[in-house]
Amino acid sequence: MRLGITAAFRRVTEITPDILKKLGIRGLILDLDNTLTTHDNPVPGDGVLDWLDVMKKNNIRLIIVSNNHPPRVKPFADMLGLEFVSEGKKPLTKGFKEAVEKMGLPKKYIAAVGDQIFTDVLGAGLFGVKMLYVDPIEHEKTTFFKVKRKCEKPFLPRKYYNEQEKK
Template sequence: MFLQVLRPNYSYESLYHIGPEDLKAKGLKGLIIDLDNTSLEHGGAFLSPEREAWFSSLLHSGIKICLVSNNTSVRAKNISDSLGVPYVSNAMKPFKRAFRKALEALDLPAHQVAGVGDQIFTDIWGGNRAGLITILVTPLGSREHWWTRMIRRVERPFRRSPSP
């Protein structure tokens, strides 16, 4: 059913609820993570020390990470370089191309990877279409593109999904 592809497998308040042991218990070895309002505030140039520590702890635990952004800016490259992880920018989520590229970069099959993001119609829809496990997180900030603010109204009913 169409609406099913808009439903995340899991919903969390923030990235911090996602831990390496939990991922491994679910058979997950990699994460494809959205940038704006998931990893950092919209338009932000740097990760906070807390979020950088979260990324580092996952990487040290052997979880592979690829950042994916619908933006074209160099921010994705700078942040990915600082973490030493691959990235895909200008991703045009929910189209599958960027997710396929990210899976190639991770060198993992889709069923071992979770897509993490704050938006239903890009991150979750795209991740589900690409065959990933999908994790919806609460957006970090209220500062958003006007289009995103409109989309938020439409996605509101879909955010009420069961947590694990």
């Protein structure tokens, strides 16, 4: 079972307007931690600022949905000039629902982007939007996360979008 991954990428910055066009995606619900930057890091990951600019210039609607708390999410989202939903409760659909209302786009044009199988991928599936999986920027060191990452293994993508295209 692949748990509904539309396409997988090594980094969020590999997602291009062209790819989104091909997949029929006009809006992205972005995870924060380990997708846009590492946990608790106030600085966006390498190339993320430029990537967001390209997305905005191509009229891709963007919003952050994070399970993290407002003190973590709000300053980060504000700095990037993005709308956000904090305490999104993924994989429950509450946060996604709120995000889609803010985006004003039909669900069929929206994809969730994130690095965790049991929150981002499962949540996108339950809510019924496309899912762009990205590898976590770095592997977490806490025992909780180590167990979580181990459980994810059977569900991780076997093929990555760009690597498929190279064939």
